[in-house]
Amino acid sequence: MSTKLSNDPALFDPVEKFLSTVTNVRRLSDARKIIEIMRQVSGEEPAMWGTSIIGFGSYHYRYASGHEGDSLVIGLSPRSAAMSVYGLYNAYDPIRVSRS
Secondary structure, eight states, X not given: OOOOOOOOGGGTOHHHHHHTTOOOHHHHHHHHHHHHHHHHHXXXXXXXXXXXXXXXXXXXXXXXXXXXXXEEEEEEEEOSSOEEEEEOTTOSOHHHHHHO
């Protein structure tokens, strides 16, 4: 029995694995462009948040009610019906972006 090595990034990277399921060619192309923009703006690498959201960075929140949790700073989801983009207003450092 032989073992076959693969260079397929979907085997090692959860984001690439998710992107490999996007069948709409234009949506996949748009997602890759948005990922590069979000990577540059946030200075963070993409990570999966759940099964269908690609996020960059995280922050902790706490409501007056005591409910608290963690969320992504910016992100996207190339869904079958439409591209969803998530983010916080002014959630990036414009000085860092201008230096890139």
